[in-house]
Amino acid sequence: MRRLLVGIPYLWLLILFLVPFGIVFKISLSDYAVSIPPYTPKLDIGAGWAAFTEFLGALDFENFVFLTSDDLYWKAYVSSLQIALLSTIFTLLVGFPIAYGMARAPEVWRPALLMLVILPFWTSFLIRVYAWIGILSTEGFLNQFLLWIGVIDAPLTLLNTKIAVYIGIVYTYLPFMILPIYSTLERMDESLLEAAEDLGCSRTQAFWLVTLPLARPGIIAGCFLVFIPTLGEFVIPSLLGGSETLMIGKVLWEEFFNNRDWPVASAVAIILLLILIIPIVLFQRNQAKETEG
Amino acid sequence: MNRLSPFNIVSLTLGFAFLYIPMLILVIYSFNASKLVTVWAGFSTKWYGELLQNEAMIDAAWVTLRVAFFSSTIATVLGTMAAYVLIRRGPFFGRTLFSGMIYAPLVMPEVITGLSLLLLFIAIGLARGVLTIVLSHTTFSMCFVSVVVSSRLVTFDRSLEEAALDLGASAFEAFRLVTLPIIAPAVISGWLLAFTLSLDDLVIASFTSGPSATTLPIKIFSSVRLGVSPEINALSTIIIAIVTVGVLTASIVSKRQISRRLREEAQAG
Known part of the structure; x- marks a missing residue:
């Protein structure tokens, strides 16, 4: 009974989460071939040991060498990192004041405010990205509004630029930033602020010296929750970004679906995974510390 | 902290305006008579009528609901088991790996998960369709369920379970009669979360679906790409x-x- 309790979910994750990575790694070492499935060599388990060693011999790091030789991939990784990093900062700058305001709101309002943050999170991600196409296009609502109030004379090109991608990321990932920060701020003991003020801190000093350090676990969790998925984001750059916005998620998708080059797509995924291992491990440690503390 | 400063009020107002105005515009313009989405030409519900006539859309919606129902139900069972094991059981062999596999899918980019699952299905020769999407969705949503349920398990008083065991209940009875009723709200919200995650997923479904099964997000995405x-x-x-x-x-x-x-x-x- 007990064994089943551990065994079933464990086995499920091993087979459907861990083993697939092994397969991705194996295919990243294979070669592209015009066949179904489009790679070679294929492992034939029934063919004995000799076939297996031959199979191992046919694997090589050619695809990884290819990734370094074509600067499209290199640029895509760098630009994804840059976009993920900047949009995490933007999301923090937008999200923190909202979380802070929520935590300072009267207690009776808080459940309603929390609901207002969670509601968009339950609504379709795709639809929320789609909503911005109509707003950011040349004849879209934002341009109409700016022309009407007279800030600009000619419509701005916003859709299919990096700006649109940043807006899309901040918009869709905002709840992931607000919720962890809010939960740390809400738990905060208000008398600490009073103590700081009694001891001669100004309001601003108390914020920097007391509130911010206490909110740190929430800020860290929020930043990871935005940064890690954004790095491999596909939907936002493909709907809001143009051809100039290179992101690795989009490159992987195109390599797989348009070029049908599965070995190169797998190599792209493996490198993305290697880049992500460090932030993922840091995120887990932060979470583990939170639940224990 | 009941001291809302003007700064707090401004940031809350702007923040919620930012979150809600785009969706509000979307809703208002669904009642627009004009085909042009940015020009208002009077109130009309004709697009709803056309949507209901669109059989491909309705088929996709049906597939999506079925996938979401099955995957979220399996994910809830597996996720609750995983949470129980992680919170209530002491160390066991490979516990670190297990908790790693629970947390990693939460942040794993969908393109990687999708690609790896597809390659698995091809390697074991499983035809792509509703079943493969259900398996994939179950895998990542069980992790979300497990996080939601374990946060409830952490906060509730363990001595209640121990009392039940002392009074002669079997471990399973103690779980069914004591633990489950207490964590039920978390289990239900885990199920709801898994359900919406599945409804919403485009990337993993695109990788793991075959021509026989198109989900609503795949349908929406291909039509949105055209504008x-x-x-x-x-x-x-x-x-x-x-x-x-x-x-x-x-x-x-x-x-x-x-x-x-x-x-x-x-x-x-």
């Missing part, structure tokens, strides 16, 4: 309405339960 269309606005409005009603109902029900419990405790005390 904005009022029919998609109508569809979005329906989805937003369902989600809003669902979330509000769930929160009102849970609030009632909490206040009833508080009342009962007050009476008992």
Whole structure:
């Protein structure tokens, strides 16, 4: 009974989460071939040991060498990192004041405010990205509004630029930033602020010296929750970004679906995974510390 | 902290305006008579009519609902088991790996998960269709369920379970009669979360679906790529309405339960 309790979910994750990575790694070492499935060599388990060693011999790091030789991939990784990093900062700058305001709101309002943050999170991600196409296009609502109030004379090109991608990321990932920060701020003991003020801190000093350090676990969790998925984001750059916005998620998708080059797509995924291992491990440690503390 | 400064009020107002105005525009323009999505030409519900005539859309919606129902149900069972094991059981062999596999899918980019699952299905020769999407969705949503359920398991008093065991209940009875009723709200919200995650997923479904099974997000994505269309606005409005009603109902029900419990405790005390 007990064994089943551990065994079933464990086995499920091993087979459907861990083993697939092994397969991705194996295919990243294979070669592209015009066949179904489009790679070679294929492992034939029934063919004995000799076939297996031959199979191992046919694997090589050619695809990884290819990734370094074509600067499209290199640029895509760098630009994804840059976009993920900047949009995490933007999301923090937008999200923190909202979380802070929520935590300072009267207690009776808080459940309603929390609901207002969670509601968009339950609504379709795709639809929320789609909503911005109509707003950011040349004849879209934002341009109409700016022309009407007279800030600009000619419509701005916003859709299919990096700006649109940043807006899309901040918009869709905002709840992931607000919720962890809010939960740390809400738990905060208000008398600490009073103590700081009694001891001669100004309001601003108390914020920097007391509130911010206490909110740190929430800020860290929020930043990871935005940064890690954004790095491999596909939907936002493909709907809001143009051809100039290179992101690795989009490159992987195109390599797989348009070029049908599965070995190169797998190599792209493996490198993305290697880049992500460090932030993922840091995120887990932060979470583990939170639940224990 | 009941000291809302003008700064707090401004940031809350702007923040919520930013979150809600785009969706509001989407909803308003789904009732637009014009085909042009940015020019208002009078009130009309014709796009809703056209949507209901669109059989491909309705088929996709049906596939999506089936996938979401099965994957979220399996994910809830597996995720609750995983949470129970992680919180209630001491160390076991490979515990670190297990908790790593629970947390990693939460942040894993979908393109990687999708690609790896597809390559697995091809390697074992499983034909792509509803089944493969269900398997994939179950895998990542069970992790979300497990996180939601374990946060509830952490906070509740373990001595209740121990009392049941002392009074002669088997481990399974103690779980069914004591633990499950207490964590039920978390299990239900885990199920709801898994359900919406599945409804919403485009990337993993695109990798793991075959020609026989197209889900709604795949359909929406291919039509949105060609530009904005009022029919998609109508569809979005329906989805937003369902989600809003669902979330509000769930929160009102849970609030009632909490206040009833508080009342009962007050009476008992």
